Amino acid sequence: MLDRLKALRTRPWLVALLLGLAAQTLFTVHLDRPSRIMFDEVHYVPAAQALLDREGPRNIEHPLVGKELIGAGIVLFGDNPFGWRAFTTLAGTATVLGAFAFLWLLLGSMRAALVAAILTTLNQSVYVQARTAMLDIFLGAFLLWAMVLMLWAMKGPPPQVKRRWIGAAVLLGLAVGTKWAAIPYVALAGFAFIVIRLRDARRAKNPLASALSGKDQPHWPGLGLLPGLLILGGVSIATYFATFFPAFFYERDPLTFARLIPLQQEMYALQTQVLARHTYQSDWWSWPLMLRPIWYFYEWDAGAQRGVLLIGNPLIMWGGLVAVLACLWAWLREHAIRPGAIALLWIASLGIYVVIPKSLGFYYYYHLSAIFLCLALAAAFHHFDRGRDKGREEWFVAASLLAFLYFYPILAASALSDAQGFRKWMWFPGWL
Template sequence: MSRAPEQPQDPILWCAALALGFWLLLAWNLGIPTKPYFDEVHYLPAARDLIALDTFSNREHPLFGKEMIAVGILLLGDNAWGWRIMPSLSGALALFAVMRAVWFGTLSRYATLVSGLLVATGFHLFIHSRIAMLDVFAIAALSVAFWQCAAAIREPEKGRWRLALAGIALGLAMASKWNTLIIAMVPGLAFLVLRWFAGRRRLLLSRRGMPVPGMTLVEAFIWLGVLPLLVYAATFWPAYHFANQPITEGLVAHHRFMLDLQTQVLKPHPYQSNWPEWVINWRAIWYLYEPVDGAQRGVMLIGNPLTMLLGLPALLWCAWQGAKSRAPMHRAVAVLYAISLGFWIFAAKPVQFYYHYFLPSTFLLVALALALDDLRQSGRRKLAAAVIVLNLLVFAFFYEIIAAESLARPNSFMVWTWLESWK
C-alpha cells in the first residue's frame, strides 16, 4: 500500500500568537501623543458628533470607521486610549485575517506565518493601527472577507456561512472607505467567472463546479452582492437622526453629495504624491514631528525600505507563476495588487497621498511571502531566511520614528530620512 500524503497542520495558534504579539506592540505607548495628530483632527470631532447625534460632520466619508472610533470613546473615554483602541484591535484582526487567508489559499505554514511577519513589519499596518483614521477599518474588513472567501473555496461544506460573513465584511469595508469599492466587487465577479469557465449549462442554478461546489450563482450573488449593500446602507442609520444636517432626501441623494465632496478640486498639498512614487517608496508623509508629551517625537509614514522594493520582483514572480503554473494564490495576489493600485491610477481624486498605497502594499507583502516560500522550496533556505531577518532589523531600526517614541534631538529625523523626498 502506498503511504498517504502528509497533511499540513493548521498554524492557527501561531497566527493568533503573532496577532496578539502585534497588538501588544501596538498597545505600548498607544496613548502617546496625548493630543490628536494628523487626520485625527477630522475624525475625532466626527466621532464625538456621532455620540451626541449633534451635527452630521465629515460628510464626505462613510460612517463605519467613525462609528468604531466612537465605540472606543464610549468604552475608554474621550482620551488617547479611547480614540485609538479600536484601530489597534482592528489592526490585530487584519493581521490575523491576512494569515488565515494565506493559509486557506496555500496550505503552507511557512507562507502563512511569513506573510504575517512581513505585513506586521511593513510599517503601513503598524502606523495606521495606532492612529484614529479610517483606513485600518477598511483593511481589516477586506482581510476578513478574503479569509472567508478562501476558506469557503477550501471547505465548500462550510461555504454558505463563510460567504455570508464575507458579504458582511465587504459591506463594512465599503462603509469605512470608498476606495475599497472596486476590490469589494472582486469576490462576486470571481465567483461568476469561475462558474462560467466550469462550463455549467444551467449557469445561474447549477450547484456544481468551482469555486464553491454546492452553491448556486444566484445564492452567491445574494451573499456577495446584495448582503454587502444592505450592510453598507445599515451603517448610515445614525445619519438620519442628527439634530443638524441629517440625511433628509434619501441615501442616493446623499451619495451624490458625497461624490461631489470627494471629487472637488483641492488646493495642492505639500505631502501629495501619485502612484509611481508610491510603488518605489519615494514620498514620505510626516504624521507627526514636534515636541509633545515632554519629548521630541515623530511618526513618518513610509513603507519598509527593504520589503517595499523586494516586493516588486516578487509580484512579477507571482504573476508569472500564476500564468505559467496555474498557481491560484500567486495569480490572485498579483491581480488584486493590480486592481487596488489601478483604482488610484484612474480615480477622479485630484489630490492623492501615500497612505492610499496601504491596500496595494498589503498584497505586495503577501506576494513577497509567496515568493520567499518558493525560494525556500527551491533549496535557497538561507537566502529566504536572510530576507526575513534583515526585514526585522529594518523594522527595529525605524521603530522610534514610526511609533512616536522619544527622540534625542530636534533634528533626529535625519537618521531615518535617507532620501531628500522623505524629509
C-alpha cells in the same frame, strides 16, 4: 526557525492566537504617544465625538463605520489618545491575522502563512495606521477578512459555503461603509467569482452554461452563480446603508430615508471635488517607489521632540515589487495560479487609483497594496522554494525586523535627540 515549530503546524488557531497577542502588544505599547491629535485624526476624532453626542453631520465625505469604531473606543476608554486609537489597534491585529488566514487557506503552508503575517506586522504601514485614528486600517481589515471568508467558502458543505459567502458580503459592506475606495473590491470579488466558475466549467469540459449551477461545483458547492452575485451585491449594499442608522438620531439635521440617496450624491461631490495642493500629496505611480512618505506628527510633545512618519519598510516595499514580478513569472511560465492571483490583486489595488476620480493622492492610499506585497513575498518564497526548506524567507524576515527596528523611533513617536534628530532616517530629499 519557522520550520522547526512542528508541533504548531497542525494548530493554526493556536498560532493565530500567539500572533494576535504579539501584534496587539506591539500596536498598543505607548499608544498614547503622541499625546495630541495628529494628521488626519483632526477630521475623524471630532467626527466620532459628534456621532457620540448626536450633534449632527460632520465629515460627510466619508461613510460612518470608521468613525463609529473610533467612537466606540472613546466610549470604552475615554476621550484621550488611547480611546481614539484603541479600535485601530484591534483592526491592525485583525489585518495581521487576516494575512495569516489568507495564506493558510490559499497555500496550506504554515511557513508561508507565518511569513505573510510577520511581514504584514513589520511593513510599517500597518504599524503606523494601527496607531492612528484614521480610516484606512479599518478598510484593510474588512477587505482582507472578506477575502478570507470568500476563500474559506470555496470548500465545504453547501450550508457552510452560503454562510461564509454571506459573511464575506457583510464585511464588504462594512468596508464600503468605511471608505468608498472599497467599492471596486466588491466588483473584483464578483468578477473573480465569475472567472473561477467559467474556468471550472472549461476544465471539466462542461458547457459554459453549467457555471450557472451550484451543483457538482469544485468551488463554492451549492452556490449558483446568479444567487452568489445577488447575495454579494444585495447583502453588501444592505449592510452599507444599515451603517447610517446612528445618523437618524442627530439633533441637528437628522438623516431621513428620503435623504439617504441624496446624501450619497453629496458624498460623491465631496469625494470628487478639486482640492488645493497639499504638502504631502503624491501620485499613484510614486507609491511603490516610496518617494513621498508623510509626517503624521513632528512636534515637541511630553517633554521631548517626537515624530511619526508614515513610511514603508524599504526591504518589504521594494523587495515586494520583485516578489510581484516573480509571482507573475510563476503564473505565466509555470501556470501557478495562486501566486499569479496575488500578483494580480496587487496590480488591481494600485490600478484602482489610476481610474477613480480623486484630485489628490497620498501615500496612505497604498496601505492595502502594501499588505498585498507581504502576501506576494510569502507566496513567492513558497513557490520557488519548492519544499526544499532552504530558509531564504527566514533571513528576509530577520532583515525586515532589523529595518523595522531601525525606523522604530520615528514610527512610534519616541523621544529624539533634538529638533533635527529626524535627519538620520532621511535617505532621500523627498522623505523630508
